[in-house]
Amino acid sequence: MRSASGVARGRAAVLDALRRQPDPVGIDALAHATARHPNTVREQVNWLVAHGEVIRIRQPRDGRGRPAWLYQARGPRPADGEYVELAAALAWQLQDSEADTRAEAMAAGRRWAADLVDRKGVTPDPSPAAARRWTVELMDELGYGPTTEGPDDLDVVLHRCPLLQAAHRFPDVVCAVHLGMVQAVLESNGGGPVEPQLTPFSAPGECRLRLGA
Known part of the structure; x- marks a missing residue:
């Protein structure tokens, strides 16, 4: 079982990764960036969405099936x-x-x-x-x-x-x-x-x- 401090650090790492992005990001890309399993990242992102730190946006449709969710941190974009x-x-x-x-x-x-x-x-x-x-x-x-x-x-x-x-x-x-x-x-x-x-x-x-x- 993950400790409370470990979960908090994981959420902080995901939020930091999102804050560095000028555009919304998907779960798989976030998992690559943070070296975490996609299911773990999804849990952390859902918590951040529920607590108002992150917003989610539907990816534009580019084929069959339901478009995936993309995520973006609230607040200003990074410098440059x-x-x-x-x-x-x-x-x-x-x-x-x-x-x-x-x-x-x-x-x-x-x-x-x-x-x-x-x-x-x-x-x-x-x-x-x-x-x-x-x-x-x-x-x-x-x-x-x-x-x-x-x-x-x-x-x-x-x-x-x-x-x-x-x-x-x-x-x-x-x-x-x-x-x-x-x-x-x-x-x-x-x-x-x-x-x-x-x-x-x-x-x-x-x-x-x-x-x-």
Whole structure:
């Protein structure tokens, strides 16, 4: 039997995950993000709904059957939510595109990067190492919860995904948007031509990003 404190911590973790999302999120995506069983997450979300911390919204119908419930924390969106929400909208739109979805998603990510760089500026001392640091700093500001590994900060573990629902539904599209963004940000800060690699949901609650060879 779970202790009262354990249940409370579980609810807090689910609520924290929802507060970091600009858009409503489904149970399965929340379970991935919090490394919990979907049934446990459903219990915790239902409690949060009953106590006014979370609202639930019907997912737009996109096929047969009853649309699933999506959940959203009450209160303001996270900082930079407008940029993340734009990326999520692009991912959903590109999923239905008849064009080369990956190429279009990469291009969309590069356009997103140009907007971010224009807003934030670039590092004053461009170099591959500075570009990696700047990229990790940016992803932290956007809510990805990055931590670096290795002596050269080439490997980054992303502990949160602000595009959680879209990433769960369309991982290839969302990852391509992210890769295009990261690639352009690195290049803008002296990283040179690079081919970043992203492994979605490499472990419960995290994705793994490699910033270079």
